[in-house]
Amino acid sequence: MKYRIINDKTNEVEEEFYTKEEALDCIEFEFSFETHSMIRVIQCRECDNEGHERQDWYGISTGYWCDECYESNRYPYRKDAYETIERHGRGERLDDESRHWNNLSTYNERFSDY
Numbered sequence: 001m002k003y004r005i006i007n008d009k010t011n012e013v014e015e016e017f018y019t020k021e022e023a024l025d026c027i028e029f030e031f032s033f034e035t036h037s038m039i040r041v042i043q044c045r046e047c048d049n050e051g052h053e054r055q056d057w058y059g060i061s062t063g064y065w066c067d068e069c070y071e072s073n074r075y076p077y078r079k080d081a082y083e084t085i086e087r088h089g090r091g092e093r094l095d096d097e098s099r100h101w102n103n104l105s106t107y108n109e110r111f112s113d114y
């Protein structure tokens with residue numbers, strides 16, 4: 001997690017910190033809350049870049065990944081439809097909620113080292 005100080009007028013990043021306290025202190029003592037604001041940046045799971053939340057084909061979150069890692073083989077998740085309990089099982093129809101939980105447990109088993 002990183003904290004960036006943004007100049008409200010220009011939208012430029014002026015400072016970057018690893019703790020919220022430092023970032024807030026910086027605004028308070030070096031800038032002003034009237035001209036600057038703090039945004040929280042969630043880093044990619046593999047590198048220091050800014051990550052965006054990604055989802056697999058079923059809409060299940062796979063965490064935050066930057067564009068570069070997401071497009072590379074560092075991204076370990078499937079982007080297409082993979083086999084789930086529902087599609088592999090006896091074909092009964094499940095409501096949305098239990099389908100979600102079935103997918104989630106398949107997914108957790110498969111990626112349990114994360």
Ligand SMILES: [Zn+2]
Binds near residue numbers: 069070
């Ligand atoms: Zn990355």
